Amino acid sequence: MKSDCNGFLYPILNEDKCINCDQCYVVCPETSTILATKPKLIFSAKNKNRMVIIESSSGGAFNGILRAIDDNSYVYGATFNEDLEVKHKSEFGINKFTCFSKSKYIQSNLDDCFKEILALLNQNKNVVFSGLPCQIAGLRSFLKKKYSNLFCIELICNGVASPGLFSSYIKDIEKYYVDKVTNYTFRYKKNKKAMWRDFYIKIDFLERKSLIKKDDSFMKGYLAKLFMRESCVDCRYAQEKRVGDIVIGDFWGVEKDNTANNSQGYSIIICISDKSITFIKNLREYMKLNRVSFEEIKEKNPTLYKPNEKNVLRDSFFTNYSKAKSYSEVIHKYIHKDSFPLKLKRAILFYYRKCYNNFCFKREISNDK
Ligand SMILES: Cc1cc2nc3c(=O)[nH]c(=O)nc-3n(C[C@H](O)[C@H](O)[C@H](O)COP(=O)(O)OP(=O)(O)OC[C@H]3O[C@@H](n4cnc5c(N)ncnc54)[C@H](O)[C@@H]3O)c2cc1C
Numbered sequence: 001m002k003s004d005c006n007g008f009l010y011p012i013l014n015e016d017k018c019i020n021c022d023q024c025y026v027v028c029p030e031t032s033t034i035l036a037t038k039p040k041l042i043f044s045a046k047n048k049n050r051m052v053i054i055e056s057s058s059g060g061a062f063n064g065i066l067r068a069i070d071d072n073s074y075v076y077g078a079t080f081n082e083d084l085e086v087k088h089k090s091e092f093g094i095n096k097f098t099c100f101s102k103s104k105y106i107q108s109n110l111d112d113c114f115k116e117i118l119a120l121l122n123q124n125k126n127v128v129f130s131g132l133p134c135q136i137a138g139l140r141s142f143l144k145k146k147y148s149n150l151f152c153i154e155l156i157c158n159g160v161a162s163p164g165l166f167s168s169y170i171k172d173i174e175k176y177y178v179d180k181v182t183n184y185t186f187r188y189k190k191n192k193k194a195m196w197r198d199f200y201i202k203i204d205f206l207e208r209k210s211l212i213k214k215d216d217s218f219m220k221g222y223l224a225k226l227f228m229r230e231s232c233v234d235c236r237y238a239q240e241k242r243v244g245d246i247v248i249g250d251f252w253g254v255e256k257d258n259t260a261n262n263s264q265g266y267s268i269i270i271c272i273s274d275k276s277i278t279f280i281k282n283l284r285e286y287m288k289l290n291r292v293s294f295e296e297i298k299e300k301n302p303t304l305y306k307p308n309e310k311n312v313l314r315d316s317f318f319t320n321y322s323k324a325k326s327y328s329e330v331i332h333k334y335i336h337k338d339s340f341p342l343k344l345k346r347a348i349l350f351y352y353r354k355c356y357n358n359f360c361f362k363r364e365i366s367n368d369k
């Protein structure tokens with residue numbers, strides 16, 4: 001895999017060694033046949049452990065599902081390495097997989113994971129692979145046949161940002177603060193003010209105090225689809241039928257359920273395979289589950305039924321970035337600091353939401369009594 005001029009990873013074909021067998025077209029998630037299935041059961045889901053929800057992006061569905069499966073699996077997920085690159089790796093055992101928690105909205109490098117998984121499956125080991133729809137489709141076509149010891153957790157996906165661009169953004173932060181960034185957290189929730197839907201980020205430094213920020217330019221650019229990979233614009237996997245055994249995502253729209261204390265996060269769990277339905281009983285031990293319909297969850301999560309639209313400024317952003325090769329030289333032309341009226345509007349909305357959530361929380365507690 002090599003980075004293109006925009007910092008996205010692409011496979012490189014070695015023409016000297018190519019024998020024109022076309023296997024790359026057969027297994028590539030962009031060109032392979034999609035084997036997808038319609039949802040069987042859908043739940044709104046909230047982990048019973050509040051700390052797990054705080055450490056997760058939405059309602060802690062990933063954690064709950066792993067606990068409900070079993071402790072005897074190799075779990076594959078995405079994590080930051082020490083150079084703050086997003087990579088897939090595996091962990092064995094229930095207490096290890098917390099390193100995968102929290103979304104990293106950047107293309108993850110799969111390295112040799114697929115080869116490792118094939119070897120483990122052939123040794124009859126249980127494997128749980130968590131990833132984006134195109135990664136699961138890629139794994140399934142690479143494996144060529146169904147394995148009963150493989151379980152795939154698919155994330156609803158809005159597209160990935162460029163790893164090269166993210167590295168440039170981190171370098172610019174390091175230059176500005178004259179300190180090394182040691183850790184980066186998307187969807188940070190430990191701050192009292194931070195609500196799950198506010199997309200706070202946290203930056204840890206070697207020497208300085210950590211920085212906790214709302215309205216960070218990278219997060220804003222990602223949400224505006226400015227940094228999106230070309231293949232995400234017309235994603236083949238953004239449809240009701242899904243390729244994983246189970247699908248997890250954010251339950252935007254949960255506020256319609258007045259009894260939900262949604263300030264820390266709510267997930268969606270969609271059961272696709274028969275296998276996923278068999279452990280719902282176990283899952284209830286770790287998560288509060290309520291049946292919901294596809295109509296309810298699709299309203300605020302459009303990639304569940306249609307591909308993303310391209311941000312009209314995306315191409316211009318990357319043209320300028322590939323010339324400048326520095327995030328901070330370009331970003332200010334595209335992401336502007338908020339004006340005073342906008343800040344005021346946001347503050348009013350923030351306090352309204354806070355009061356509303358407190359009210360729901362108190363009601364939930366008094367209902368629980
Ligand atoms: C790029 C991306 C786009 C997303 N877009 C949407 C969306 O449009 N709508 C929606 O409802 N949800 C989306 N999600 C999923 C959402 O952000 C939460 O991950 C989901 O709600 C599960 O949260 P959780 O609380 O169960 O678990 P968490 O503990 O937050 O789950 C973390 C899981 O995400 C996996 N993961 C993290 N980063 C990556 C990555 N870069 N590549 C592959 N896997 C990764 C980890 O391996 C782990 O399995 C997206 C996630 C990612 C990574």
Ligand code: SF4
Pocket residue numbers: 013014017018019020021022023024025
């Ligand atoms: S899979 Fe076959 S066609 Fe594709 S690059 Fe390799 S040898 Fe060439």
Ligand code: SF4
Pocket residue numbers: 132133134135157158159160229231232233235236237238
């Ligand atoms: S939007 Fe589609 S192509 Fe892009 S990362 Fe997500 S699943 Fe893959």
